[in-house]
Amino acid sequence: xxxxxxxxxxxxxxxxxxxxxxxxxxxxxxxxxxxxxxxxxxxxxxxxxxxxxxxxxxxxxxxxxxxxxxxxxxxxxxxxxxxxxxxxxxxxxxxxxxxxxxxxxxxxxxxxxxxxxxxxxxxxxxxxxxxxxxxxxxxxxxxxxxxxxxxxxxxxxxxxxxxxxxxxxxxxxxxxxxxxxxxxxxxxxxxxxxxxxxxxxxxxxxxxxxxxxxxxxxxxxxxxxxxxxxxxxxxxxxxxxxxxxxxxxxxxxxxxxxxxxxxxxxxx
Amino acid sequence: xxxxxxxxxxxxxxxxxxxxxxxxxxxxxxxxxxxxxxxxxxxxxxxxxxxxxxxxxxxxxxxxxxxxxxxxxxxxxxxxxxxxxxxxxxxxxxxxxxxxxxxxxxxxxxxxxxxxxxxxxxxxxxxxxxxxxxxxxxxxxxxxxxxxxxxxxxxxxxxxxxxxxxxxxxxxxxxxxxxxxxxxxxxxxxxxxxxxxxxxxxxxxxxxxxxxxxxxxxxxxxxxxxxxxxxxxxxxxxxxxxxxxxxxxxxxxxxxxxxxxxxxxxxxxxxxxxxxxxxxxxxxxxxxxxxxxxxxxxxx
Numbered sequence: 001x002x003x004x005x006x007x008x009x010x011x012x013x014x015x016x017x018x019x020x021x022x023x024x025x026x027x028x029x030x031x032x033x034x035x036x037x038x039x040x041x042x043x044x045x046x047x048x049x050x051x052x053x054x055x056x057x058x059x060x061x062x063x064x065x066x067x068x069x070x071x072x073x074x075x076x077x078x079x080x081x082x083x084x085x086x087x088x089x090x091x092x093x094x095x096x097x098x099x100x101x102x103x104x105x106x107x108x109x110x111x112x113x114x115x116x117x118x119x120x121x122x123x124x125x126x127x128x129x130x131x132x133x134x135x136x137x138x139x140x141x142x143x144x145x146x147x148x149x150x151x152x153x154x155x156x157x158x159x160x161x162x163x164x165x166x167x168x169x170x171x172x173x174x175x176x177x178x179x180x181x182x183x184x185x186x187x188x189x190x191x192x193x194x195x196x197x198x199x200x201x202x203x204x205x206x207x208x209x210x211x212x213x214x215x216x217x218x219x220x221x222x223x224x225x226x227x228x229x230x231x232x233x234x235x236x237x238x239x240x241x242x243x244x245x246x247x248x249x250x251x252x253x254x255x256x257x258x259x260x261x262x263x264x265x266x267x268x
Numbered sequence: 269x270x271x272x273x274x275x276x277x278x279x280x281x282x283x284x285x286x287x288x289x290x291x292x293x294x295x296x297x298x299x300x301x302x303x304x305x306x307x308x309x310x311x312x313x314x315x316x317x318x319x320x321x322x323x324x325x326x327x328x329x330x331x332x333x334x335x336x337x338x339x340x341x342x343x344x345x346x347x348x349x350x351x352x353x354x355x356x357x358x359x360x361x362x363x364x365x366x367x368x369x370x371x372x373x374x375x376x377x378x379x380x381x382x383x384x385x386x387x388x389x390x391x392x393x394x395x396x397x398x399x400x401x402x403x404x405x406x407x408x409x410x411x412x413x414x415x416x417x418x419x420x421x422x423x424x425x426x427x428x429x430x431x432x433x434x435x436x437x438x439x440x441x442x443x444x445x446x447x448x449x450x451x452x453x454x455x456x457x458x459x460x461x462x463x464x465x466x467x468x469x470x471x472x473x474x475x476x477x478x479x480x481x482x483x484x485x486x487x488x489x490x491x492x493x494x495x496x497x498x499x500x501x502x503x504x505x506x507x508x509x510x511x512x513x514x515x516x517x518x519x520x521x522x523x524x525x526x527x528x529x530x531x532x533x534x535x536x537x538x539x540x541x542x543x544x545x546x547x548x549x550x551x552x553x554x555x556x557x558x559x560x561x562x563x564x565x566x567x568x
Contacts, residue, residue, distance in 0.1 A: 004359070004363060004466070007362065007363035007364075007365075008363075010360065010363040011364070011365070014363075015374065015377050015378075017434065018377060018378070018380065018434065018438070019377065019380075020403070021392045021393060021396040021404075022380065022392065024395060024396050024402070024403050025391075025392050025395060036401050037401065040401075040406050042403075078287065081283075082283035082284050082287050083284060085280035085283065086280055086281045086284040088280060089277035089278075089280035089281050090281070092271060092274075093271055093272055093274040093277035094271045094272070094273045094274070094277075095273065095275050095276075095281075096275060096278070098277075101281065101285070103547075103548070104288075105284070105288065106547060106551060107547045107548075108292050110495075110547050111495075111540060111543060112494075112495030112515075112516055112539060112540070112543065113495065113497065114497055114515075114517075114519045114523075114536075114539075115299070115519070115536040115539055115540050116291075116295055117523060117524060118299075118523040118524060118532060118533075119296070119298040119299050120291075120295055121524075122295075123294060123295055123298070138287075138290070138291060141287050142288060142291040145284055145288050149284060203383070203384065203385040203386050204386070205385065205386055205387045205498045206497055206498060206520070210524065220385050220387045223387060223388070234401060237391060237395070238391075241388045241391050244384070244385045245380075245383070245385075245388065249380065249383070252376050252380065252383060253372075253376060256372055256375045256379065257375075259375065259379045259442050260443050260445065260446035260481075261446070263443070263488070264443055264446075264481070264484045264485075264488065265484075
């Protein structure tokens with residue numbers, strides 16, 4: 001009753017549409033450049049691991065992954081640790097300007113990165129953080145902190161208030177209650193929020209590219225210059241692309257029931 | 269449940285406030301400062317008042333023409349992708365299997381495009397769409413359709429739109445699916461007893477229950493498509509000509525390409541203002557919708 005006729009066909013066709021371009025990327029990453037340019041083959045006829053080998057042995061390539069992971073991790077830690085107390089405050093208390101603050105956070109999640117690219121460049125150059133992972137990590141806070149607050153607020157609201165009251169009656173101080181009781185109770189929520197901070201920082205290119213030049217260049221920026229003297233190195237580009245998809249694909253299974261909530265800022 | 273009024277809660281919010289203010293208010297002040305000035309290099313600045321804003325909103329000048337053209341393109345793009353992704357997302361959500369391992373499998377595959385870095389999304393479609401090495405481009409051309417997104421404006425638009433549908437329809441589908449799952453079975457049983465048609469069930473039960481999530485979906489899709497940068501930039505670079513140059517691409521060109529600080533800053537402010545207004549409208553509608561139905565919906 002709650003489904004529609006022909007749903008299996010629709011689903012299969014749609015999933016096929018989603019997977020086909022990804023398959024083509026993976027297919028490409030195992031081909032040699034000669035095979036890519038000269039023939040049109042649905043699967044690699046001379047499969048090669050050469051593209052991957054080059055990424056893992058050439059420092060200018062694999063350092064990109066390390067740089068990306070560094071700022072993504074810093075950003076996730078900052079976002080979650082400042083968002084936790086705020087989420088508790090929004091969920092439990094009313095205070096002066098709370099609604100406005102909540103809206104202001106939302107509006108920052110929606111602000112276009114292009115608007116902030118240039119001022120961030122000036123700001124982080126002025127405080128000598130340009131071309132360090134810290135610059136990108138702090139810049140990404142502008143959309144990840146609001147996201148974390150909104151997601152965590154939903155999870156904190158799911159914890160009955162009686163638990164707080166009982167803990168305080170039992171003589172728990174606020175910090176001790178927070179660490180010993182609240183955090184374990186919303187552990188799954190913290191996991192979900194951390195996953196989404198990780199993800200949104202990982203997929204962003206514009207700010208990460210603008211705020212780095214050499215030492216902290218993220219993998220996504222390195223990928224944009226695979227053009228060499230002999231033309232485009234398609235196999236290498238495809239292999240690098242496949243490697244950036246893997247982190248998301250690995251953890252997706254654990255958050256599959258929370259995906260909608262995370263993308264909707266916890267409002268589902 | 270009533271929340272207690274406690275002004276000390278500000279201490280808990282303070283870290284968030286400081287971090288976001290550092291990355292939002294400080295840079296925005298620089299932008300306001302630049303938007304009133306003109307520069308001829310060498311860090312010399314001259315007062316220009318509202319000159320840039322006047323130019324920006326006047327289509328006969330170079331800056332205004334570029335801004336309004338890219339704004340028009342961007343609004344058209346947002347309208348098209350919303351018109352495709354929202355109905356398609358609802359259909360896909362309604363087509364989700366009901367139970368068993370296939371549910372998890374579908375969820376994982378649906379979410380996959382959402383987790384791919386945006387420039388890799390561009391790369392995927394570049395590799396997939398090129399007439400010489402891409403499966404899509406090659407197939408279309410061998411079917412006799414002259415398809416080339418690098419030189420043909422229509423093909424470039426089609427590619428960018430299909431790419432966005434590929435990238436983000438899953439988001440609408442996942443949100444709708446979460447809304448559908450919160451409908452108790454009793455509703456469907458009641459409808460069955462009343463002999464309601466399939467369409468009546470959709471209109472009277474499923475659509476009202478999806479209202480809230482659909483609102484969020486439309487908000488997120490509008491906002492994200494309105495500030496789209498990376499994906500079209502990687503695929504078409506804004507071309508051919510300027511045909512796929514959206515507002516963000518134009519802004520980055522002026523700001524980081526030409527280093528025209530004053531113009532870029534004025535554009536940024538107007539751009540941000542539009543976003544803020546739309547955001548506020550949605551927020552008001554959303555909180556009102558939430559107030560009418562205070563019970564919290566189940567986890568997604």
